[in-house]
Amino acid sequence: MGLVVQKYGGSSVADAEGIKRVAKRIVEAKKNGHQVVVVVSAMGDTTDELIDLANEVTPVATGREFDMLLTAGERISMALLAMAIKTLGHEAQSFTGSQAGVITDSVHNKARIIDVTPGRIRAAVEAGNIAIVAGFQGVSQDSKDITTLGRGGSDTTAVALAAALEAEVCEIYTDVDGVFTADPRVVKKARKIDWISSGEMLELASSGSKVLLHRCVEYARRYNIPIHVRSSFSGLTGTWVSNEPRGDEPMEQALISGVAHDTSEAKVTIVGVPDKPGEAAKIFRSVADAEINIDMVVQNVSAASTGLTDISFTLPETDGKRAIEALNRQQADIGFASLRYDDRIAKISLVGAGMKTNPGVTATFFEALSNAGVNIELISTSEIRISVVTRQDDVNEAVRAVHTAFGLDSDSEEAVVYGGTGR
Amino acid sequence: MGLVVQKYGGSSVADAEGIKRVAKRIVEAKKNGHQVVVVVSAMGDTTDELIDLANEVTPVATGREFDMLLTAGERISMALLAMAIKTLGHEAQSFTGSQAGVITDSVHNKARIIDVTPGRIRAAVEAGNIAIVAGFQGVSQDSKDITTLGRGGSDTTAVALAAALEAEVCEIYTDVDGVFTADPRVVKKARKIDWISSGEMLELASSGSKVLLHRCVEYARRYNIPIHVRSSFSGLTGTWVSNEPRGDEPMEQALISGVAHDTSEAKVTIVGVPDKPGEAAKIFRSVADAEINIDMVVQNVSAASTGLTDISFTLPETDGKRAIEALNRQQADIGFASLRYDDRIAKISLVGAGMKTNPGVTATFFEALSNAGVNIELISTSEIRISVVTRQDDVNEAVRAVHTAFGLDSDSEEAVVYGGTGR
Known part of the structure; x- marks a missing residue:
């Protein structure tokens, strides 16, 4: 039996009862002979409460101090979880991202992991203890300041630790039973997927499936870490995500893995763009300079009579206003006729x-x-x-x-x- | 103008308004030309709330994980305070006890400071920034685990940092105007003391005065750090505590500095102790083995006729039950007649x-x-x-x-x- 990394999200540890339930599940894995490393998020609404506090003292909470504030959340949940495990008679030690060796760049609030040096975690599990690690946080290589990893950070912490510790599997515990062929709230007949390749999971994640974030799957694919997404409530087998099929999967791959949908995007159409080299580049440079990530881009052939074409792209609805402003500022330079914006x-x-x-x-x-x-x-x-x-x-x-x-x-x-x- | 260390207690930063008020005061000191290092406690009831959470998951919250949990409290207050200062247009950086170089022994929940190596704090203030340090916490020299300093820990952090940074003064901000000649709740005519020697302050602290704890005054006396206890609400000059009178104090020392009282103790009387060498030692060894600190000890001359004497001592009321149990277990060995216990x-x-x-x-x-x-x-x-x-x-x-x-x-x-x- 090897090492497993288990990650529990905020909804799984929302209160003392949740923490005790999770503690039991962790102890079970330990009793089954595994070395167990647990990554935990902040309890339920803790992060939102901390953000509210920040908004009471400053108009724009950001940067180094905002990270210092938010990382208090996992500190609380991980210490409580370690206590709950000890109460069940097993040794547990909690570690901050910094103590766990999660080294990041210095971009506060959305840092990227540069390296993971989990010496203390390895020592803890080799001494027979359960290691609890704060998700979502690290320490910057240059300044030694505390950083947070941004959205989906705890999943990424779990996968990164699993890679550094050469874990057998990274188990992502959540409040659903796994990845489904479609959003079960929309499609009543959606089926749980037993196995899906990392590549397909990446496409689902960037197409609106919210169970796993793109970033975490990408990391797992690069380091060839199998992910097992499952419910912390039911205990059922969930969905396995890995680069290659596992031994017990059917030989023939399913034609279609699933249908994803996303209603959080908006569409911008730039009408009457001169159909000559460099025009599209100017458009997307001005959008990129506003630090907006675009998704789909479509350009049709131009009408021969006018020499003009239309270019459409989609982007997060929340960035819509900024994109339109950025493009309007460049209208003369780019030379388009008009903009259309559609968030429905x-x-x-x-x-x-x-x-x-x-x-x-x-x-x-x-x-x-x-x-x-x-x-x-x-x-x-x-x-x-x-x-x-x-x-x-x-x-x-x-x-x-x-x-x-x-x-x-x-x-x-x-x-x-x-x-x-x-x- | 030199470096000042300011310490703000939990009641001074109980909510967003308090944090903003404290931020203004800090910025004022900075504007007056000081280098400013601030030590801050957890907000208002945060620590109690964290303790409640711990009690929900474990019967006895203690040790390493309890420290990990509690230290989340200062993390929140210090980050918010740094944000509030930035909002006023000044640069501030917050530091955990570990980042501030507060090195302790490994006794969790009541660690002692071994050394303070405030390299990052010094760099921050020399760069013109205000440094905010989490009170009450440090990092153990041996295990690199997070520790807490126990009762009065934040005051001790402030004095220790002041000593290591060779500060001009350690200002302890609290919710009263200073040290009084008696508890103002009991004595309406109590006067604020302008200056008191460290030695007298130590005696007051061990006699029931709660404004400064013994431990913090002891540290300040050893390193010759002047303390200025004052209100974070009124802005008035408070009480100076120092080894030698400051320049502007009257030459003649006051006869009496103050009257302290303490109703938290209980009295144990051991009746009929054989008046021979070794008896008192046996009694106090058995109390000491139960890890109980005693305060006053009184023994009268024995009655010549019986060769027996009575020994009384006082101790914290909360330790009373354990002391009685420890003594009763040793009754045959010590050879006393009976015990009397009085907590009134x-x-x-x-x-x-x-x-x-x-x-x-x-x-x-x-x-x-x-x-x-x-x-x-x-x-x-x-x-x-x-x-x-x-x-x-x-x-x-x-x-x-x-x-x-x-x-x-x-x-x-x-x-x-x-x-x-x-x-």
Whole structure:
């Protein structure tokens, strides 16, 4: 039995009862013969409460001191968790990100992990203790200041520690049973996925699936760490995410892994752009300078008569205002006619490693949308993903239609073997 | 202008308003040309709330993890304070005890400071920044684990940093105006003391005065650091505590500095102890083995007829039960007749460096008590202190009577010059 890293999110340790329940689960893994390293987030609403406090003393809480403040949250949960484990008769020690050797760059509030030197963690587990590590935090290499890793930071801490400690598996405990073929709140018949490749999981994560964040999956893929996403409440087997199928997976890969949707984006269309080299570069440079990440980009062929073309892109709705301002400032330089902004869109994505060898997938996808009366506004594809932009009001119906069309519904006797519906 | 260390207690930073008020005061000191290092406690009730959480997950919260938990409290207050200072346009950086170089032994929950290596603090203030340091916490020299300093820890942090940084003064900000000649809640006419020697302050602290703890004054005396105790609310000059009088103090030292009282002790009387060598040693060894600190010890001459004597001592009421149990277990070995336990006592102490050269002080003290109808049960003295034990019900009247007898009342035209009342 090797070393496992377990990560528990804030909802799993929201109160004393939750902490005691998690402590029992950790002790079980230890009793099963594993060396156990646990990464824990701040309790329930702690982080929000700390942010509220910060907003009471300063208009814009940011930087070094904001990190110092927020890291108090995991300090509380990890110490309580260690106490709860000791109360069950097992030795546990808690470690801050700094003590655990999580070395980052100096970008406060969204630091990147540079290195992990978990000497103290290794010593603790080799002495037979359970090590509890604060998620979401590290220490900057240059200034030795405390940093936080930003969104999804605790998952990333867990995967990074798992990589540095050469763990067998990184278990991400959450409040759902795993990764589903679609959002179960939208698709009642969504099925839990038993195994999914890291590549597909990355596509799902960037397409709106919220169970695992892109960043954490990317890290796991790079260091070849299997992730097991599972519920801290149910104890059921969840979803395995790994680069290669594990021994007990079926030989044939599923055609389609799942359908993801995202209603948090907006669409910008730049109308009447001169169709000549350098125009697109100017547009996306001005957006990039405003530190806005864009998602889909679509440009159609220009109308030969005018020599003008339209360029559309999607971006987080929260960045919409800044993007429009940045583009308007450059209007004369770029030379476009006008801007259109639309935040009532949704993105629906079909992800599956099997689709690259099955040319009918796109057709089936579009047919399903068409049969449901859903209009397609933008299309973009990768090797294992097709995404379309539709009206936000249509999104739930569209997702359900696509889920059914690809035989993902759970009341199917078995997953539909591709071939009957399209090609 | 040199470096000042300012310490703010939990009541001064109980909420966002308090933090902003303290930030203004700190910035003022900075504007006056000082280098400023601030030591801050956890906000208001934070520590109690953390203790409550701990009690929900474990029956006895203690040790390493309890320290990890509690130190989250100062982390929150210091980060918020740094943010509030930045909002006022000044640079501030917060540091944990560990980052500030507060090195301790490994006794969790009541660690002692071994060394202070404030390299980062010095660098911060020399760069023109205000340094905010978490009180009450350090890092153990051996294990590099986070420790807490126990009761009065933040004051001790402040004095230790002041010593290591060779500060001009250590300002202890609190919710009272300074050290008074008696507890103002009991003696309406108590006067604020402008200056008191460290030696007298030590006696007051061990006699029930709660403004400064013994430990912090002891540290300041050893390293010759002047303390200025003052209110974070009023901004008035408070009480200076130092080894030697400061330049502007009157040449003649006051006869009596103040009257302290303490109702937190209990009295144990061991009746019928054989009056022979080794008996007292056996008694106090058994109490010491139970890790109980005793205060006054009194033994009268034995009655010649019986060869038996009685020994009384006082101790913290909270340790009473354990002391009685320890003594009872040793009854056969020690060979006493019986035990009496009394927790309805009070200790009243008169402190003043002038008393050692003024033999009438004791007489005046006892006359004042006698005139007030207060019976004396035990007496113990040091060079600059006389303490008596009385009934707890008499304590307020006794303190007032003594305060008046020594001319300490604030409506006196001037402090009574000793000589008229006793000798």
